[in-house]
Amino acid sequence: MSFLLDVQRIGISFGGLKAVQDFTLQIAHGALHGLIGPNGAGKTTVFNLLTGVYLPQTGSIHLGGVSLMGRKPFQIAAAGLSRTFQNIRLFGELSVLDNVRIACHLRGRHSLTATVLRTSFYRRQEAAIEERAMTLLSIFDLGDLAHEQARNLSYGDQRRLEIVRALATVPKLILLDEPAAGMNPAEKIELAKSIEQIRKQFNLTVLLIEHDMSLVMDICERITVLDYGQIIAEGTPGEIQSNPKVIEAYLGEVVTES
Amino acid sequence: MQTLDYAIPGTRPTQPGWVTFVPPLAVLMLALLMHYCVPFLGAYAERIMTDMAIAMIAAMSLTIVNGFTGQFSIGHAAFMALGGYTAAWCSYYFCLRYWGQTAVVPGTLFGTHQLILLCCALIGGAVAAGAGWVVGLPSLRLRGDYLAIVTLGFGEILRVLFQQTNSQALSKPELANRPLFGSDPTNPGWVFPPGVGGSLGFTDIPKSTNLFLCYLLVGLTFLFAYRLKFSSLGRALLSIREDEIAAEAMGVNVTRLKVRAFMFAAFFAGIAGTLYAHQSGTTLRPIDSGFIRSFDIVIMVVLGGLGSISGALLAAVIITGVTAALLGLTDYGLLPYRMPVFALVLILMMIFRPKGLFGVHEIWDYLPQFGRKGAK
Numbered sequence: 001m002s003f004l005l006d007v008q009r010i011g012i013s014f015g016g017l018k019a020v021q022d023f024t025l026q027i028a029h030g031a032l033h034g035l036i037g038p039n040g041a042g043k044t045t046v047f048n049l050l051t052g053v054y055l056p057q058t059g060s061i062h063l064g065g066v067s068l069m070g071r072k073p074f075q076i077a078a079a080g081l082s083r084t085f086q087n088i089r090l091f092g093e094l095s096v097l098d099n100v101r102i103a104c105h106l107r108g109r110h111s112l113t114a115t116v117l118r119t120s121f122y123r124r125q126e127a128a129i130e131e132r133a134m135t136l137l138s139i140f141d142l143g144d145l146a147h148e149q150a151r152n153l154s155y156g157d158q159r160r161l162e163i164v165r166a167l168a169t170v171p172k173l174i175l176l177d178e179p180a181a182g183m184n185p186a187e188k189i190e191l192a193k194s195i196e197q198i199r200k201q202f203n204l205t206v207l208l209i210e211h212d213m214s215l216v217m218d219i220c221e222r223i224t225v226l227d228y229g230q231i232i233a234e235g236t237p238g239e240i241q242s243n244p245k246v247i248e249a250y251l252g253e254v255v256t257e258s
Numbered sequence: 259m260q261t262l263d264y265a266i267p268g269t270r271p272t273q274p275g276w277v278t279f280v281p282p283l284a285v286l287m288l289a290l291l292m293h294y295c296v297p298f299l300g301a302y303a304e305r306i307m308t309d310m311a312i313a314m315i316a317a318m319s320l321t322i323v324n325g326f327t328g329q330f331s332i333g334h335a336a337f338m339a340l341g342g343y344t345a346a347w348c349s350y351y352f353c354l355r356y357w358g359q360t361a362v363v364p365g366t367l368f369g370t371h372q373l374i375l376l377c378c379a380l381i382g383g384a385v386a387a388g389a390g391w392v393v394g395l396p397s398l399r400l401r402g403d404y405l406a407i408v409t410l411g412f413g414e415i416l417r418v419l420f421q422q423t424n425s426q427a428l429s430k431p432e433l434a435n436r437p438l439f440g441s442d443p444t445n446p447g448w449v450f451p452p453g454v455g456g457s458l459g460f461t462d463i464p465k466s467t468n469l470f471l472c473y474l475l476v477g478l479t480f481l482f483a484y485r486l487k488f489s490s491l492g493r494a495l496l497s498i499r500e501d502e503i504a505a506e507a508m509g510v511n512v513t514r515l516k517v518r519a520f521m522f523a524a525f526f527a528g529i530a531g532t533l534y535a536h537q538s539g540t541t542l543r544p545i546d547s548g549f550i551r552s553f554d555i556v557i558m559v560v561l562g563g564l565g566s567i568s569g570a571l572l573a574a575v576i577i578t579g580v581t582a583a584l585l586g587l588t589d590y591g592l593l594p595y596r597m598p599v600f601a602l603v604l605i606l607m608m609i610f611r612p613k614g615l616f617g618v619h620e621i622w623d624y625l626p627q628f629g630r631k632g633a634k
Contacts, residue, residue: 077509091500102497106509115489127272
C-alpha cells in the first residue's frame with residue numbers, strides 16, 4: 001500500500017534539546033490522522049519540520065512519492081501540503097476575502113505585464129480567483145464577512161478562516177494545528193462536520209493536532225502520540241485510550257503503594 | 259506543480275474591458291492639461307508643480323517597498339540619485355557630442371530633448387533597478403532595523419562614490435580630447451570613472467524636464483502602483499508585510515517578491531531622479547544621494563500612511579507645498595524651521611493618526627458615497 005505522506009525518522013535538536021527524534025509517520029490517502037501529546041511534546045515542531053519552517057536534521061519526508069527534504073515552505077505548499085497555525089497567523093490588516101485570495105495566488109499565473117496592462121487574461125483570472133475564494137468562504141459560513149478586516153473576526157471565525165486559507169492553496173494534505181482551540185462545544189461539533197465535509201469534497205487527507213480528546217477520539221481514524229519528542233504510541237483511538245504509556249504520559253506514573 | 263486554470267472564460271462577471279485603456283488615456287489628458295494650464299500661474303508655480311511631481315513619483319515608489327511589502331528602506335534617495343546621474347550622464351554627453359551644447363528650448367511639449375529624456379529615464383530607471391537587485395538580494399534576508407541600516411549605508415556609499423567621480427567635460431573639443439577611462443586629474447576619463455563633476459556637482463544638464471513629462475510619469479507611476487496593489491501580485495506583497503511565515507506557508511515566494519518589490523521601487527525612483535536631474539535650476543550633487551533626502555521621502559510615505567498610494571501623493575504635495583511656503587518666508591528667517599516643523603507634524607500625527615493620513619487604505623475609502631465595501 002502506498003502512502004500519501006511518508007515520513008521516516010526525522011529529527012531536530014535545538015542546541016542540546018532533542019525537540020523531535022526518530023519521528024516516523026505514514027498516512028494513507030484520504031485518512032484523518034491525529035497527533036496528540038502533552039504540552040511541549042513537540043507536535044507543532046513536527047508541523048514546522050513537515051512544512052519546511054525548520055529543516056529536519058535527519059530522516060526523509062515524501063509526499064506522494066516526492067521528497068520534500070530541504071525544500072522551502074512555498075515549494076512545499078506548491079507540492080500540495082498546507083497548514084494552519086496554532087497561534088493564528090492571519091493577514092490581520094487585510095480583508096477576509098484578501099486572505100483567501102492570497103492563498104489562491106499559488107495556483108495562478110501572474111506576470112507583471114498582465115497585471116499592469118490588465119489584460120483580459122488577467123481580468124478573467126482575478127474574477128475566477130474571487131469566485132473561488134467566495135465559494136470556499138461560504139463552506140465555513142464566512143461569506144458574509146468577506147469584506148471585514150481579518151483581525152476583527154471572532155476567535156472561532158479566525159480559526160475557520162485559517163482553514164479556508166489553507167484550502168485555497170489546493171492541498172493534498174492539510175495540517176490542522178489545534179483547529180478547535182478556543183471554540184465552544186457547539187462550534188466544535190460544527191467544526192468536526194466541516195472537516196468531514198471538506199475531506200470528502202476536496203479528496204483531502206488530514207493530519208490534526210488537537211487537545212480536545214473527545215473531538216480527537218471521535219473523528220480521527222488513527223492517532224500518533226508524542227511525548228518528549230518521541231513517539232510513544234500509534235494506533236486506532238480505541239488502542240490509544242487503553243495504552244498504558246499514553247495514560248502515563250497524560251496522568252503521570254502509577255504509584256504503587258507497598 | 260498542479261495548476262488550476264483560472265483563465266477559463268465563463269459566466270463570471272469580469273471587469274469591463276475599458277479599465278485597460280481608459281486610465282492611461284486619462285493620464286495623458288491630465289499631463290496635457292497640466293502642461294497648458296499651469297504656465298498661466300507663473301514660473302514659480304510651474305517650478306513648485308514640478309517639484310511636487312518628482313516628490314510624488316519618489317513617494318509612490320517608496321510606498322511599494324515600505325508600504326506594500328513592509329520592508330523599511332531608508333536609502334531611497336540613493337536610487338533616485340543613481341538614476342538621475344545615469345540619465346544625466348547619458349543625455350549630457352549625447353547632447354555635447356552631437357550638438358556641442360546642451361541648451362533646451364523651454365516650453366516645448368514633446369521635442370527631441372523630451373524624447374531623449376524619456377529614453378534616459380528608462381536607462382536611469384533600469385540602472386537603479388539593477389542596483390536595487392544587487393542591494394536587495396543579499397540584504398532582504400535581513401529584517402526591520404538591519405535592513406534599514408543596510409539601505410542607509412548604501413546611500414552613503416553611493417554619495418562617497420559620486421564624490422570620487424571625474425570632473426565633467428564642458429565642451430565638445432574637450433570631450434574629444436579626453437580618454438574614455440582613467441582617473442588622472444590632469445587628463446580625466448569621461449566614461450569611467452564617469453565625468454559627472456565629482457563633489458562640485460553635475461551642471462549644465464539639458465533642462466528638458468517639463469510639466470507634461472512630469473505628470474505623464476506621475477500618472478503612469480500611479481497606475482502601476484494602483485494596479486499592483488489591487489492585484490494578486492500586490493496582495494502577495496501585502497501578505498509579506500502582514501506575516502512573512504504565513505505568507506510563505508501559503509505559497510508566496512517571499513524572497514523573490516521582496517527583491518522584485520525593491521526593484522520596482524528603485525526603477526521609479528530612478529525615473530524621479532531623472533526628472534530631478536533635468537529640471538531647470540538643479541545641479542546634481544553627491545549629497546542628493548544622502549540620507550537627508552531619503553528621509554524627506556520616508557516622511558512623505560509615513561505621513562500618507564504606509565501602503566496608501568493616494569496618501570503618499572497627498573503627503574508629497576503637502577510637504578513640498580510647506581517647504582515652498584517656508585522658502586517664501588526666507589526673508590523673515592523662517593527657513594531653518596523647516597525640519598522642526600516636519601518633526602512637529604510627525605509627532606502630532608503619531609498622536610492623532612498613528613497609521614498616517616489614510617493607513618493602508620486609499621482616499622476614496624473615506625468618501626462615503628464611493629466607499630468600498632467594508633473599508634473603515
